[in-house]
Amino acid sequence: MNPRYLALAALVILLAAAAPHGGGAARAQAKLYPRLPLRGSTSESLNWAGYADVLAPHSFISVNASWYVPDVQCSPRSSDVAVWVGIDGFNDSTVEQTGILVQCQGGRAYYSAWYEFYPASPVYAPSSYVVRPGDKVVGWVIYNTSTGEYRTVLVDVTQGWNFTSPWTAVSGAEDSSAEWVVERPAVGGSLTTLADFGTAYFNVKYTGVLPPGGVYVRLANGSAGNISSFNYYEMIMVNDQGKVLAQPSGLYAYGSSFYVCYGPCGSSGSGGHHGK
Numbered sequence: 001m002n003p004r005y006l007a008l009a010a011l012v013i014l015l016a017a018a019a020p021h022g023g024g025a026a027r028a029q030a031k032l033y034p035r036l037p038l039r040g041s042t043s044e045s046l047n048w049a050g051y052a053d054v055l056a057p058h059s060f061i062s063v064n065a066s067w068y069v070p071d072v073q074c075s076p077r078s079s080d081v082a083v084w085v086g087i088d089g090f091n092d093s094t095v096e097q098t099g100i101l102v103q104c105q106g107g108r109a110y111y112s113a114w115y116e117f118y119p120a121s122p123v124y125a126p127s128s129y130v131v132r133p134g135d136k137v138v139g140w141v142i143y144n145t146s147t148g149e150y151r152t153v154l155v156d157v158t159q160g161w162n163f164t165s166p167w168t169a170v171s172g173a174e175d176s177s178a179e180w181v182v183e184r185p186a187v188g189g190s191l192t193t194l195a196d197f198g199t200a201y202f203n204v205k206y207t208g209v210l211p212p213g214g215v216y217v218r219l220a221n222g223s224a225g226n227i228s229s230f231n232y233y234e235m236i237m238v239n240d241q242g243k244v245l246a247q248p249s250g251l252y253a254y255g256s257s258f259y260v261c262y263g264p265c266g267s268s269g270s271g272g273h274h275g276k
Contacts, residue, residue: 030080030101030185030192032116034089038238047191049237049246049260050181050202052090053217053230060087061143062218063178066209069111070197071133074104079195082114082183085139087150090177090233094118094170098139098152098163100131101185104195109133115152115165125154125163135159136207143175145220157209178217180227182246182260184237194237194245197262205257216256228255232274 035052038044053060065085072081084099098115101124111131116122135158142151149167156162180202184194204210215224223229228251237246247265249258259265 030082030103030122030187032082032084032095032097032118032122032183032185034093034095034118035091035235036191038240038242042233043236044238044242045235046240047184047186047237048179048181048235049183050179050235050248051227051251051258052177052179052181052233052235053227054090054177054233055219055231057174057176059219059221060175060178060217061145061220062140063087063180064138064140064211064216065180065202066136066138066204066207066211067200067202068207069100069131069133069135069137070102070200072102072104072109073196073198074107074109075196076107077104077193079104079193080185080187081195081197082181082185083137083197083200084179084181084183085141086179086181087141087143087175088170088173088177089118089179092172092174092176094173096141096143096150096152096170096173097179098141098154098165100137100154102195102197109195113154113156113163115154115163117150117165117168117170120170123165129156129161129163130159131156132159136209138207138209141178175220180216180258181235182237184245194262197246197260199262200260201257202259203253203257205253206259226254226256227251227258228274234274 036046086097089095095118113125140153152165154163
């Protein structure tokens with residue numbers, strides 16, 4: 001059996017049982033939202049770019065991702081970007097998620113780890129949880145069907161820390177989607193300017209991290225697979241006029257891996273629905 005799989009499987013079991021760490025504060029009150037479609041579109045979103053698996057309610061029990069923290073290029077104008085993995089939010093009003101937030105202020109980039117059980121506010125890791133561009137990050141969102149509670153686990157493999165939420169019940173959560181996303185957050189109730197993140201790389205083709213069992217998604221019915229194993233959507237981030245702000249590539253490595261470009265990706269990643 002692959003030793004990387006054995007080590008990572010042992011790690012997620014250990015972290016899921018670990019005591020949670022307290023939250024800190026970000027430099028601004030950024031908030032992550034469910035998907036905001038452009039005029040009802042399933043492929044164009046005002047705030048999300050990436051991929052989502054979408055099934056009936058009560059389907060998803062865990063989702064995993066690995067990625068490199070992007071090297072964000074800041075201008076004097078304030079801007080933000082978040083990279084995360086989560087459950088829910090594609091078609092419903094909750095999101096259970098964890099990831100990395102980058103905020104540009106005064107031409108400088110500030111990196112933070114966080115989790116959020118939307119509509120509750122995000123919880124940020126203390127400043128001692130250092131995040132740097134190029135760090136390799138692994139995230140999980142886990143649903144306990146016995147208790148109806150969620151836990152998030154975020155590991156910075158490069159820096160050697162983990163940031164784990166308490167088990168938390170989320171009213172109204174449907175477990176009907178799983179996502180791998182680059183997001184334009186909101187501050188003060190308004191979407192921010194998307195920061196120039198260059199390219200965000202997701203999953204094993206780019207990070208070399210094989211998830212537990214070699215799969216990224218697990219369902220309540222016992223099924224498991226990669227992004228393309230289920231009914232999935234590509235999501236392109238656009239502004240109100242439909243201009244592309246961020247776009248995913250196609251899927252690679254047996255439907256497990258992709259990247260997201262700041263701006264258009266050329267001919268890669270056309271957006272849309274891929275039924276199963």
